[in-house]
Amino acid sequence: MDGDMHVIYTFTPVSTTDILVNWKVFLDMVETLDESGHRVMNLLGIKIPLILRISQGANLPESTQAEKDAARRYRRFYLALQLRDICNEVPIHSVARKYSMPRGTVQVLAQSAQGFAVGMIKFCEVMGWGR
Numbered sequence: 001m002d003g004d005m006h007v008i009y010t011f012t013p014v015s016t017t018d019i020l021v022n023w024k025v026f027l028d029m030v031e032t033l034d035e036s037g038h039r040v041m042n043l044l045g046i047k048i049p050l051i052l053r054i055s056q057g058a059n060l061p062e063s064t065q066a067e068k069d070a071a072r073r074y075r076r077f078y079l080a081l082q083l084r085d086i087c088n089e090v091p092i093h094s095v096a097r098k099y100s101m102p103r104g105t106v107q108v109l110a111q112s113a114q115g116f117a118v119g120m121i122k123f124c125e126v127m128g129w130g131r
Helices: 003-010 023-031 035-044 048-055 065-087 092-098 103-127
Strands: none
Touching (some): 003 035, 003 065, 023 065, 035 065, 065 092
16 A cells, blocks of 8 residues: 555545546645655556546546546545545535535545445454454
8 A cells, every 4th residue: 555545545435426526626636646646546547637638628538448447436536535635634514615525425425434444444353454
């Protein structure tokens, strides 16, 4: 795992097909990531030039299965950025406003990630890992 963004992305829910991304905010946020965050983006195949083009009005390509998979990674990373803010104790209403998301959607994101994390902790305990 390469830093916080890698861990946070792992705990971000996978089903993100209906997420509306504010591409200008997305661009602003990825441009402020540290080197570790950019390595995670590269690992996932997330490219700043594509985010820039979409923020300027282009469409996210989703014709082929590979493009649909890539689009899912972009949307999931957008959610991971929100989850990073939540982990950094930014209030949910502020995260919702910052990312142009409904507050309920951000709350569900936080609850889903929390539930997955609790499950992983229990799984590791049962397996005897981390002792």
